Amino acid sequence: MSLVLISSMASDVALRWNLISEHGWGRQNEVQKSLAKELSANIFLLYMPLTIFALTVWTYYSDEIMTGAVSFLDWGTSLIQRLEILPERGSALPLTCVAASLCAATCLPRSSGWARLFVALTVVLLGQRYLAWRFFNAFDLDADVNFYLRMLSFVVELLVYTNSLLFFVQTALPTERSGEADLAEKAVLSGEYLPTVDIFIPTYNEDVHMLRRTILACQSIDYPNKTIYLLDDTRRPHVRSLAEELGCNYCDRPDNKGAKAGNMNNGLKAAKSELVAVFDADFVPAKNFLSRTVGFFRDERTAIVQTPQVFYNPDIVQRNLGVERQVPNEEDLFFRVVQSGRDFWNASICHGTSFVIRRSALDQINGFPMETITEDFFTGIKTQSLGYRLKYLNEPLSAGDSAINTDNYISQRLRWAQGTFQVLFTRTNPMLIPGLNLMQRIIYSSSILYWLTGLCNSILLTMPLLFLYFDFSPVRCSVSESVQYWLPYYAFAAIAFSWFVKGRRSFFWSDVYAPMLAVPLTITFIKTLLNPFGTGFRVTAKSSGKDSLQISWLVLYPLLAFFLLYVGGLTYFWAKTGSISDLESAPTMIIWSVYNSILLFLSIQLCINVKQRRKSVHTPCELEAQLKCDGKEVAVTVQDLCEGGARIKFGEPQKGRHAVRSASGRILLDIPSIGIYEMPINHIRITKSTEAGLAFDATSTEQQRKLVEFVYCQPGRWQDKFVSEIRGAANLIVSSVRLHPFIFHRGAKSPATVSLPLEHPHNQRSSQSLETLTNSA
DSSP states (O other), X not given: OHHHHHHHHHHHHHHHHHHHHHHOTTSOOHHHHHHHHHHHHHHHHHHHHHHXXXXXXXXXXXXXXXXXXXXXHHXXXXXXXHHTOSHHHHHHHHHHHHHHHHHHHHHSOTTOHHHHHHHHHHHHHHHHHHHHHHHHHSOOTTOSHHHHHHHHHHHHHHHHHHHHHHHHHHXXXXXXXXXXXXXXXXXXXTTSOOOXXXXXXEESSOOHHHHHHHHHHHHTSSOSSEEEEEEESSOOHHHHHHHHHHTOEEEOOSSOTTHHHHHHHHHHXXXXXXXEEEOXXXXXXXXXXXXXXXXXXXXXXXXXXXXXXOXXXXXXXXXXXXXXXXXXXXXHHIIIIIHHHHHTTTOOOOOSSSEEEEHHHHHHTTSSOOSSSOHHHXXXXXXXXXXXXXXXXXXXXXXXXXXXXXXXXXXXXXHXXXXXXXXXXXXXXXXXXXXXXXXXXXHHHHHHHHHHHHHHHHHHHHHHHHHHHHOOOSSOOOHHHIIIIIHHHHHHHHHHHHHHHTTSSOTTTHHHHHHHHHXXXXXXXXXXXXXXXXXXXXXXXXXXXXSSOEEOHHHHHXXXXXXXXXXXXXXXXXXXXXXXXXTTTHHHHHHHHHXXXXXXXXXXXXXXXXXXXXXXXXXXXXXXXXXXXXXXEEEEEEEXXXXXXXXXXXXXXXXXXXXXXXXXXXXXXXXXXXXXXXXXXXXXXXXXXXXXXXXXXXXXXXXXHHHHHHHHOSTTOSOOOOXXXXXHXXXXXHHHHHOHHHHHHXXXXXXXXXXXXXXXXXXXXXXXXXXXXXXXX
């Protein structure tokens, strides 16, 4: 019976593979997607009878199996030795494979499904070849402690490999919905489809300036049937006054039950529209956000349209290492690459902001889920389990504020990890909840495996130390064996990763984040297993941060301990070189130790939080404008504009400087092209013979609105940043030796400037205006 079942499933797999081939992998059509999903499900189901059979056999014949396993290890070891007895022959084949695959990958288009599958399959095969060698050749059955350490390191590598495998599975066939959005937008702009939309802005402890910016941006969205709700979970009178001033609805509640989810569910009591859009308090949408997303809901099976999170300020790695222009934001990989690939399987994650959800679908799941601290993750799972689609529009239609320092960055990641681990203890467990297909279950479960890499990284940081101090051998591997087995897999994985992500993340920079998160994630995993719901929702701080250098001590302590252990271990190993028992593995372990030391040193620098150079987002531009000085107009060009100031260039430098210096009354700025008139200037600093920096004085609500619209809300405002793998590796090497946090803290010389006399009326300024002015200049 089992043989008949297995044979029929194998035949079905072959049939569907042929059907997919006939329809073409490169075209993103519904037939292809349906067949691919059924193919994947049947491939996995094909192994289920075999697994059950294997477990049955193990129950009755475990002793014989263990004896056979020892013989199997001996046979595998001898087979590998016979197949690759010559080092030259052993390394030539995989390295040739890597070179050939690299040439093929660079020649094939990234949009081709066949090309992406070919590259992914090459990585999988090279990884399996390496793991097979590790399994057969790296264990010594006569050893004691070394055997268990090698087994542990193998299991860790297997988990890391599985995580990499799932990455390539998820990103192999990305879905591009911009064409679909173009068609849907026509129905919205023509007035054919204009459902009502409620816009939620949940807030807890954000400052009024940030909330004002977000409300003004939401009001600037080009869409007629929208209602804005400011959901205040701390019941602040000044926030209520802000809502009244700007003309949006204000909602609060007597308690904070359910955290953000409870806050939004309270807002649902007042909201009555067909759709609900959600923006975190720090996220500002583009003017075309709703016109690009609402049209998707003409399809009744669409429950959620999610857009990427992008950020208008550098993350902690970019800022603390001074690589804002050289390295993309850390989160670009997930939001711009992984989510788009998951969309193929209808397994994209709802990630809490910058999304639109159908109200009727939300009502079917009884509002935003409150059983865990990651309500967004569960919202997506629950709606998809009902058969709805979550569509991912991979266009940056809003931007938010990155974590302000390392403490907040770690706290945010730990909240995400804890919420993901909590899914194991709820009825919304993706492996158990009814309604999801097999690929959706696998992809959602991969999120749990991803956060488990923190535990894996903690173990991998510890392994070389055991070799350096105690002469244990967690990995038995000579240099020649590394070249034969590990290097081909690692080299091509780097090539494939870079090719898949299109320069949105350097392969080597991915390792920089690992040591910093390793220990905190391990502690969070253990705490969640022991007490899944013990820690409540912690809001990520969103503000400009302090102006002075800060050190994130709680994150720094374990990193510093590891780093000092590596320094001491390498020194100790050098002193006892003659007494090492496993000299063959020593070079590999030393290289591993040095690499870990470099990553730890970079992570230590990340714990030193440098102040932000700019507190406002600056927009380069070329806008014709006029300075009004005592009734005289001076023609200028605005070259850089932010909420607090501008950098201008005089059309006639000598005349412009004279007019500014001799002005006795207020100086005003007109920028007609963006609707700004009589903007009051608090201070002017002439930085060059032809340029000057302006600091704005108190601005009106209408002037603030125009500034926010221009600086944040222009369609296409937020562009991708790409980095080549070679530049990424070079920047990593430079960052490891230049000590940016220490050099930055010492400060650089300010450029020579010519300021107005101290008694000049426009020099009576606040320190905030002066800082804005200096940044503009």
